[in-house]
Amino acid sequence: MKVITARKYGTPDVFRLENWESPSPQKNEIRIKNHNSAVNSGDWRIRKPDPKAVRLFFGILKPRKPVLGISFAGVVDAIGENVTKFQIGDKVFGSAGMQMGTYAEYFCIKESSVMTILPKEISFSEGAALSFGSLTALDFVQKCNIQKNQTMIIYGASSSVGTAAIQIAKHFGAVVTAVCSVGNFSLVQSIGADYVMDYTGFHSEPHNTTYDIVFECVGKSSISSNLKHLKKGGVLVLVGASFKEMFQAAWISLTKGINIKFGPISETIENLNFIAELTRKGEFKVVIDKSFPLEAMSAAHEYVEAGHKKGNVVIDITN
Ligand SMILES: NC(=O)c1ccc[n+]([C@@H]2O[C@H](COP(=O)([O-])OP(=O)(O)OC[C@H]3O[C@@H](n4cnc5c(N)ncnc54)[C@H](OP(=O)(O)O)[C@@H]3O)[C@@H](O)[C@H]2O)c1
Structure with missing residues (x-):
């Protein structure tokens, strides 16, 4: 063989x-x-x-x-x-x-x-x-305990995990904003994203909207920038967190009581x-x-x- x-x-x-x-x-x-x-x-x-x-x-x-x-x-x-x-x-x-x-x-x-x-x-x-992406997205979405009409922003929405997360979150009733490059807008809309945003400049431009769930799929944005978009009492998901970010996230959870999900999936x-x-x-x-x-x-x-x-x-x- x-x-x-x-x-x-x-x-x-x-x-x-x-x-x-x-x-x-x-x-x-x-x-x-x-x-x-x-x-x-x-x-x-x-x-x-x-x-x-x-x-x-x-x-x-x-x-x-x-x-x-x-x-x-x-x-x-x-x-x-x-x-x-x-x-x-x-x-x-x-x-x-x-x-x-x-x-x-x-x-x-x-x-x-x-x-x-x-x-x-x-x-x-x-x-x-x-x-791969579906099992990862499902495990993390389950940890968020999504309620119908909760808002969720998915950063890195065109990835394997992101394309699955959009569809699974929609299945559980979330209103989904997908952050990806302009070329992938039609892809993420075709699988259910309600709103789209361009990732270029996303973190340097002011966005005042906050979300119930911030779902970072690709490990390309900092924890502090993600926290700016999180509603009080919301859940931050760091799918692709590095070891350093995992320590940072654990510290923030402990000291500020923010609900952050990270680590290997089951x-x-x-x-x-x-x-x-x-x-x-x-x-x-x-x-x-x-x-x-x-x-x-x-x-x-x-x-x-x-x-x-x-x-x-x-x-x-x-x-
Ligand atoms: N925790 C766990 O157990 C677990 C399990 C599985 C995966 N992971 C982690 O999850 C992460 C995602 O894996 P994946 O396989 O889904 O990734 P992937 O499919 O390889 O990601 C590729 C996508 O990322 C997008 N992208 C690149 N740079 C970006 C940026 N700056 N902002 C937003 N999007 C950007 C690309 O879009 P453009 O082409 O438009 O740039 C492309 O569509 C990895 O870090 C992986 O290690 C963790």
């Missing part, structure tokens, strides 16, 4: 195409014939690594697991003897999490992982694009099913910018790391 390996950390050109034996599932694992993976911001951060602390978790000198890749959608083609949840032929999608390994034609994964049946209304490429099967159901019903549309063949992994990483994708980037494995 074809796999893409990163045998050292570094720039996007570290990737190599290799031929491996297909793996056999352990007792509690299924083997997936992978149709699509995705390249998310988490993927290039591990490859680079950025922040450097990634090495503590993924290997000090080189990646402990040479096959990266978190998201997937494919077909179950072998099962371990103790597997009960899935059958050969099931179409599935989800997140391999920190186990990774989805930049490959086949991989094995525990049946208890964050994956679920791919509804027939959802394509493999949509399935692969669904697990990926759950319940939330994956929730997103799958919204998508199946046509209430959620995952945004796909581009797809690249497996062999073009370096180009895909270069594109995603540049930081200007719209929604998600998908990897085609079966072509």
Whole structure:
């Protein structure tokens, strides 16, 4: 089978195409014939690594697991003897999490992982694009406990997390202002944003409006500028907070009593099913910018790391 390996950390050109034996599932694992993976911001951060602390978790000198890749959608083609949840032929999608390994034609994964049946209304490429930004946005939106007609400003609204957050917030009844570049206004309006604002100069111009929820998706604006837009008693979400910002946020929460949400999300099967159901019903549309063949992994990483994708980037494995 074809796999893409990163045998050292570094720039996007570290990737190599290799031929491996297909793996056999352990007792509690299924083997997936992978149709699509995705390249998310988490993927290039591990490859680079950025922040450097990634090495503590993924290997000090080189990646402990040479096959990266978190998201997937494919077909179950072998099962371990103790597997009960899935059958050969099931179409599935989800997140391999920190186990990774989805930049490959086949991989094995525990049946208890964050994956679920791919509804027939959802394509493999949509399935692969669904697990990263949507699970992140849903987890943080749940933490905000949105009430109908509450106002929410989403900064970095054209990102993977942002495009999902707009739709999930609308589902829960929020009035959404999306902050993105002018070129992405029509995209964010097409998925439900009520108001749009240009991010260029956003923080240098005076904006007196305050919001119930300030949802910073891309870690590109300071905590102090976000707090200027937060209503008293509101919630500030920092999806892409650096370690330094996390300490700052914890201090502000403690000393000023401001409700700030940050930190790693919990990926759950319940939330994956929730997103799958919204998508199946046509209430959620995952945004796909581009797809690249497996062999073009370096180009895909270069594109995603540049930081200007719209929604998600998908990897085609079966072509
Ligand atoms: N807490 C967690 O567990 C968790 C989980 C997942 C992701 N994250 C973090 O969430 C962040 C977002 O990830 P993502 O994959 O959704 O990002 P992404 O899709 O890679 O973000 C790209 C988008 O950001 C926009 N952008 C770039 N500069 C901007 C600026 N100055 N102001 C506003 N928008 C700007 C770009 O629009 P233009 O092309 O118009 O510039 C582009 O559409 C990352 O920092 C990631 O590490 C955290």
